[in-house]
Amino acid sequence: MSEIKAELKRILIRHEGRSQAITGKELAGMFGYKDDRAIRLVIRELITEGLPVASSTEAPAGYFIVGTRQEAEEYAQSIRRRLIEDAIRRRDFRRAADLYLTPATQARMV
Numbered sequence: 001m002s003e004i005k006a007e008l009k010r011i012l013i014r015h016e017g018r019s020q021a022i023t024g025k026e027l028a029g030m031f032g033y034k035d036d037r038a039i040r041l042v043i044r045e046l047i048t049e050g051l052p053v054a055s056s057t058e059a060p061a062g063y064f065i066v067g068t069r070q071e072a073e074e075y076a077q078s079i080r081r082r083l084i085e086d087a088i089r090r091r092d093f094r095r096a097a098d099l100y101l102t103p104a105t106q107a108r109m110v
Helices: 002-013 024-030 037-048 069-100 103-109
Strands: 053-056 062-065
Touching: 002 024, 002 037, 002 062, 024 037, 024 062, 037 053, 053 069
Parallel strands: none
Antiparallel strands: 053 062
16 A cells, blocks of 8 residues: 555645546546546545645535635535534434434334
């Protein structure tokens, strides 16, 4: 995996700035993977080791090395928004599960 990490780092360094983003699918293809799961795991390791890899789901979508403080801040804010959205989704799910799994609801299911 360290060879993949080193090569992925070399590739990502050539993709500095959001305008140079490269998709996970493209990266996976470069390594012969069918999906980008392994790529995402290695990118997480690279971030932990200090490489500021960001991503975007809006065009141009993909992974990139932040090129400016503004890009870094925008990415940090997008992560924060996702955390808030996930917390709301988790709360709503728990409420729905509690309602659905009450004894009266369970009796209706039988």
